[in-house]
Amino acid sequence: MNAQPTVAPRRTWTSLGKTRLSDALRVVVLTAGAIVALIPVLWTLLGAFKSPTELAARPPTFLPDSWALTNFTEALTRFDFTTYLRNSVVVTIAATAITLAINSMAAYALAKYNFRGKTFLFVLTLATIMIPLQVILIPVYQVVAGLGLVNTLWGMIIPAAATPTGVFLLRQYMLSIPDELIEAARVDGSGEFRTFLRIVLPLCTPALAVVAIFSVMWRWNDFLWPLIVAQSSDVYTLPVALARFNAEETVPFNLILAMSVVSIVPVVIIYLFFQRQIATGIANTGGK
Amino acid sequence: MTTVAIPLALNRRKRAPWGLRLAPYLFLFPNMLIFGMFTVWPALNGFNMSLYASSNGRTFKPVGLGNYTTILTDAQFWSVARNTVVYAIAFVVLSTVLGIGLAVLIEAQKRFKVFFRSVFFIPVLISPVVVGLVWGWMLERKSGAVNTWLSWIGIGEVPWLVDNTWAMVSVVAVGIWMQVGFYMLILLAGLQAIDPTLYEAARMDGASAWTQFRSITLPMLQPSIVVVVVLATIHGFQSFDFIYTLTGGGPVGATMLIVQYIYENGFQSPIRYGIASAGGVLLFLVVFVITIINWLISRKREAV
Numbered sequence: 001m002n003a004q005p006t007v008a009p010r011r012t013w014t015s016l017g018k019t020r021l022s023d024a025l026r027v028v029v030l031t032a033g034a035i036v037a038l039i040p041v042l043w044t045l046l047g048a049f050k051s052p053t054e055l056a057a058r059p060p061t062f063l064p065d066s067w068a069l070t071n072f073t074e075a076l077t078r079f080d081f082t083t084y085l086r087n088s089v090v091v092t093i094a095a096t097a098i099t100l101a102i103n104s105m106a107a108y109a110l111a112k113y114n115f116r117g118k119t120f121l122f123v124l125t126l127a128t129i130m131i132p133l134q135v136i137l138i139p140v141y142q143v144v145a146g147l148g149l150v151n152t153l154w155g156m157i158i159p160a161a162a163t164p165t166g167v168f169l170l171r172q173y174m175l176s177i178p179d180e181l182i183e184a185a186r187v188d189g190s191g192e193f194r195t196f197l198r199i200v201l202p203l204c205t206p207a208l209a210v211v212a213i214f215s216v217m218w219r220w221n222d223f224l225w226p227l228i229v230a231q232s233s234d235v236y237t238l239p240v241a242l243a244r245f246n247a248e249e250t251v252p253f254n255l256i257l258a259m260s261v262v263s264i265v266p267v268v269i270i271y272l273f274f275q276r277q278i279a280t281g282i283a284n285t286g287g288k
Numbered sequence: 289m290t291t292v293a294i295p296l297a298l299n300r301r302k303r304a305p306w307g308l309r310l311a312p313y314l315f316l317f318p319n320m321l322i323f324g325m326f327t328v329w330p331a332l333n334g335f336n337m338s339l340y341a342s343s344n345g346r347t348f349k350p351v352g353l354g355n356y357t358t359i360l361t362d363a364q365f366w367s368v369a370r371n372t373v374v375y376a377i378a379f380v381v382l383s384t385v386l387g388i389g390l391a392v393l394i395e396a397q398k399r400f401k402v403f404f405r406s407v408f409f410i411p412v413l414i415s416p417v418v419v420g421l422v423w424g425w426m427l428e429r430k431s432g433a434v435n436t437w438l439s440w441i442g443i444g445e446v447p448w449l450v451d452n453t454w455a456m457v458s459v460v461a462v463g464i465w466m467q468v469g470f471y472m473l474i475l476l477a478g479l480q481a482i483d484p485t486l487y488e489a490a491r492m493d494g495a496s497a498w499t500q501f502r503s504i505t506l507p508m509l510q511p512s513i514v515v516v517v518v519l520a521t522i523h524g525f526q527s528f529d530f531i532y533t534l535t536g537g538g539p540v541g542a543t544m545l546i547v548q549y550i551y552e553n554g555f556q557s558p559i560r561y562g563i564a565s566a567g568g569v570l571l572f573l574v575v576f577v578i579t580i581i582n583w584l585i586s587r588k589r590e591a592v
Contacts, residue, residue, distance in 0.1 A: 022497070026393050033390065034407045037469070041410060043433055044422045058431040106319035113312035121316065124328070130579065131331050134526045134547045135572045138554045138565045139330035139337055162323035192311040221415040223529040224547070228555055239417040243533050246421045253425070260418040267413040275406055282470070283477030 041264070048072070048261040052254050071258035079251055081259050083234060084241040088220060088263075091156050091237055096215040098161040100208060106162075107170035108196050112182060122171075125164045133160075133225055141228060155229040156237070160219070166211040169281065173207035174200065210281035213274050217267055238263045338566035343559050355566035365567075367541055368549045371456070375545060376524035378460045379467075383520050384513065386464060387471035392505065394472070395479045405476065409469040416466065420533030423462045424449065427534075452542035455535050459543045462534060463527055471516045478512025479505070514586040518579055525575050546571050 047055065048071055049064035075081045109115075110122050133140065140159060141150075149155035177200060185195040201208070223239045230236050236244070242259060245251040271278060338355055340348035359365045394404045411419070426433040427448035435445050448458045482505070490500045506513075528547035531537065537544030546567060554564030 026396060030390075030393050030397070030404050034404060037408050037411055037465070040419075040422050040426060040465075041414070043426060044418070047425075056431075059436045060431065060433055102319040102322065105315040109312035109315035113315075115309070115312045118312075121320065125323070128323070128327050128331070130522070130576065131327065131572065132522070132526060134528065134550065135568045135575075136327070136330040136334045137550060137568060138561050139333040140326055141554070142333070142337070143325055143330055158322060159326035162319045162327070164323075167319065192307065192315075196315070217413060221413075221417075223415070223417050223532075224551070228551075239415045239529075242415075242421065243417045243529075246424075246533055247536065256421065257425075260415075260422065263415050263418055264413070268410060271409065271413050272406065275402070275409075278409075279405070279473055279477070282473050 044257055044260055044264070047254070048257040050254060050257075052252055055254055055257075071254050072262070075251075075255040075258050079245075079255065080233065081238075081241065081255075081262075084236045084238045084259075085262065087153060087235060088238040091153055091222075091226070092216055092219040094153070095157045095161055095219045096212055098157065099163055099166055099215045100212060102162060103166035103211060104170050104201060104204065104208065105196070106167050107174055108200055110167070111171045111174035112177075112179070112200075125167050129164045129168075137224070137228070144229065150229060151231045151235055152229070153235060156222070156226045156235075160222070160225065163211075163215065163218075165214065169211055170204060170207050173204055177203055206277065209274065210277050213270060213278055214281065216270060220263070220267055334565050334568055334572075338562060338569045340562050342561040348562075351562065355562040356570075359563060359566055359570070364541065365549065368544050368546055371542070371544060372525060372546045374456065375460060375463070375527065375543075376521065379463050379524040379527070380517060380520040382460070383464045383468045383471055384516055386468050387475050387516060388509070388513070390468065390472045391475035391479055392501070395476060405473070408472055411466050412469045414466070416530035417533050419462065419466050420530035423458070423465075423530075424534045427458055449535055450539060452539060455539055455543050459527075459531055459535060462530060463524075466530060467520070467523060471520060474516055474519075475509065475512050478509045482508045510586065514582060518582050521578050521582065522575055525571060525578075 046062070046064055049067055050061070051065070051070075054061055054065060076085075106125075110118060110125075144150055144155050144159060147155075149158070181199060182195055185199050186192075190198070221239060222237070223243065226237045226240045227243070230240050233241070233244075238259065242256060242263070246253075246256055337348075339350060339352060341351045341355065342348045390408060394401055394408075397404065427435075429435065429445060429447050429450055432448070434448065438444075438446065447454050449455050486504050486508070487500055490504060495503070526547055527545055528551065531543055531545060532548065535543045537548050550564045550567040550571070553560045553567065
């Protein structure tokens with residue numbers, strides 16, 4: 001659409017009008033779509049500031065009467081949302097740290113060593129992207145129960161830590177690191193693990209960032225697995241607590257909305273900061 | 289020291305020292321241990337468990353294919369299977385088409401590209417639990433936000449979550465709302481990889497926008513479309529969390545999908561581990577077969 005300068009003839013009145021019309025139409029369609037994508041998010045945000053009476057109003061009011069944080073403070077003080085929030089943070093951070101550590105080590109082995117069983121292990125890792133948790137729920141639960149990890153945060157942290165996507169992403173990235181660099185470190189007498197830690201890992205920062213962002217998003221929003229592992233309310237994560245209380249109607253809806261906003265904000269902020277990395281990460285792997 | 293080390297290193301070429309030979313296995317060990325314990329072993333064990341009956345997870349009674357015959361003669365299973373297939377087909381087709389549409393429109397934008405890309409991706413970031421409960425609130429029949437807004441343009445009260453058919457429509461719509469931004473991003477990356485000179489040549493030949501889309505964009509985008517269809521199929525067959533808070537599977541099981549069936553058999557009384565495991569195996573087989581078919585079709589198209 002921007003090649004007119006070289007070939008002039010078709011710049012008639014109609015074709016120009018048509019281009020402008022289709023441009024305008026496209027913007028209208030995209031804007032309408034953007035509104036549909038954003039309205040529920042904005043509506044939640046507004047709702048989180050409304051009182052129960054405002055939420056019950058018919059027809060629903062648009063803006064809240066006040067922007068006071070009463071719903072947030074009440075949820076955190078009167079109900080145990082501080083505990084659920086802390087559990088979510090602990091699970092997200094611990095799982096992400098473990099994922100980064102073990103995925104990068106495995107990726108390094110698969111990228112930079114030749115050993116027996118290498119292809120088999122790599123293919124096995126990739127193949128399990130097809131076997132998600134939902135399919136093997138019961139047998140995984142059996143293993144976790146056998147280890148006594150039911151109703152603990154570790155039971156949520158460990159099983160999901162060895163993400164195949166993370167191994168794949170990091171391996172692809174590490175392939176681009178020149179072998180000579182590692183060989184030179186070896187010649188200088190650097191041990192294998194030291195080489196990995198001091199030379200390879202710092203070079204992988206962009207890929208590690210992508211894996212970290214993915215891991216944070218997954219663990220923070222995880223539901224089915226924590227729902228099964230968390231059997232008493234002191235180990236609930238935020239999504240588990242929200243789903244349970246929403247179903248039981250034990251917690252007023254204005255507080256549920258406030259806590260929903262608390263669960264949305266961190267990931268959206270992370271995304272807005274790292275959106276370019278996320279886009280390339282998804283483009284490279286198809287994500288998940 | 290370095291002068292000695294170099295010939296030594298060359299010597300090692302023949303047979304690496306034990307440290308070097310052992311290193312990759314040590315690097316792999318933690319990941320593969322967790323991976324083996326919580327993915328590979330359970331995947332194998334799942335088949336095994338589907339051949340036993342158990343209501344407590346400790347005592348197992350071998351029943352052969354009994355669980356499968358129980359499931360396949362269970363009316364609830366067939367209703368769940370039908371719901372899952374209806375949901376998955378609607379979800380895959382609509383979200384792929386919509387994803388392509390959004391990606392093409394955004395790619396054609398000169399300005400606000402990043403803005404639109406970010407906006408459409410935001411729903412992907414939100415916890416599915418929150419997505420379900422917020423939409424459930426907005427789709428309430430009386431006084432819900434959506435029905436109120438519709439009434440402004442003269443559309444009467446729609447029984448979104450109360451009527452069986454409308455409930456399925458709502459679940460599909462919310463599922464698409466939540467996931468389409470993810471597919472859009474994959475497709476955008478595919479679009480950006482298309483050589484722009486192809487379009488220039490087509491314009492020289494006077495090809496219309498639609499012809500360009502049909503004969504350049506769609507064929508060149510094929511690899512990304514295959515990825516999206518495969519992922520959407522897997523996502524579609526495994527949807528659970530947002531439905532759990534949106535409709536809870538209701539009204540009377542009209543939106544209950546296979547994962548909820550597995551979850552309820554496995555973790556809500558009466559607990560039937562064997563049935564739940566067999567359900568998992570069936571789900572795996574269906575997704576596996578469809579993925580293979582997708583892959584075969586895409587290979588065939590490439591060959592032509």
